Amino acid sequence: MLSYLLRRLTLVLPVAFGVSVICFLLVQIAPGDPLTSIMPVDASAEQQAEMRAAYGLDKPLPVQYAMWMGKLLQGDMGQSIATGRPVAGEVFGAVQNSLLLALAAAAIAFPVGIFLGFLAGYFRDTILDRGVTALAITGVSLPNYWLGIVLVIVFSVTLGWLPSMGAGPGGSSEWAWDWLHLRHLVLPAVTLSVVPIGLVSRTVRALAGDILSQDFVQALYAKGMSRGDVLRHVARNAAATALSVMGLQLGYLLGGSILIETVFNWPGSGFLLSNAIFQRDLPLLQGTILVLALFFVTMNLIVDVAQAAIDPRIKRS
Known part of the structure; x- marks a missing residue:
């Protein structure tokens, strides 16, 4: 097992x-100037040059990458252009x-x-199977941001049962383990869970149906099991194939929730990424994408x- 883990690590690097x-x-290479949002409209050429030099944007791309990687290895992702914070x-x-x-979710x-x-x-091939299949296809087909809006209208606006924005009372971004904060988690978590429910159920249904039709299952019944x-x-x-699908879905849930976080104003990486894109905040954009991508790579390694x-057969393959 240790040798298998070392082989996987050598591929991850x-x-x-x-x-x-x-x-x-x-x-x-994305279009636009990242310093436009913070430089005054009437900034002189000297001021623009000083600002570019301060953020290292006046150097060739290979040099910028080397500087960026050098800071990353020291735990420094730079400063946000829009806010000036780390x-x-x-x-x-x-x-x-x-x-x-x-x-x-x-x-x-x-x-x-x-x-x-x-x-x-x-x-399999019963009315129950067809009903689950219909639910799974519906869940995968529905745009989750539209479903989120519908849930907000029903449970927040109409019924007033659950809050619709933020991670805490008053739209706060601070989190605490109490009912006031957990209430803010319900609607976005339910909305985000609909697509993976459909994908996981379809995958498990295909796996279970295929395995149940194999000869060894009949042999187990014949033994009196x-x-x-x-x-x-x-x-x-x-389990092995289902675990692979669930691991990938967890990665997608973390990195692909930008629309859900925007709908519910949830202060997560998707919401941060959306703001960084609109503000053309290069350091923040690079840092967010890199952390999400590395999480996905790490999740694949764990899976x-x-x-x-x-399944020991995987180690031998």
Whole structure:
């Protein structure tokens, strides 16, 4: 197992390097001047040159990348052009809020998706299977930002049961583990969970249906094994592939929630990324994209190791 982990780590390092290069270049070649939002309209050429030199934007791209990587290795992501605050503090604070939202959505989506998928796979080609399939397709097809708006109209505006904005009372971005703050988490978490419920349930349904039709399942029944024991064997055989799908979905939940965070004004990485794009804040944009991309790479590594622990055949392949 240790040798497998070391092999995976040797593959992760060049991937992380490539991610940093792509992140830097894509942001740099985007149109627009990042200093436009903070420089006065009547700024002289000398003032513009001084500002560019202060942020290192007057140097060639390879030099800018080397300077950026040198600071990153020291834990310094630079300063936000729009606010002047350290990028690391803003990014990690926002990522914590996004991770909280992603884990809450995953806590809803994964158990529900697994249960519905096994139910549909076990009762394959029945009305129950068709009903679960219809729900899954509907969930995947609905635009989640539209669903979020509908939930706000119903549960916040019409019924007044749940708040619609911010992570705390009064639209606050501060988080605490109490009911007043948890109420703000309900609507965005439910909205964000709908798509992964559909994807996980469809994946588990296909896996369970395929495994249940194999010969070894009939052999287990022939040995007198109970239905519950047989289903445990089926779950173990399906676990590796299902875990891969859920790991990828957790990465998407963290990095792909920009529209949901905008709808609910949730102070996460998606909301921060949206503001950085509109303000053309290069250091903040680069730092946010890099942290999200590295989280995705790390999540893939964790899933690979977990799959190998569940299914020893993966280590030998």
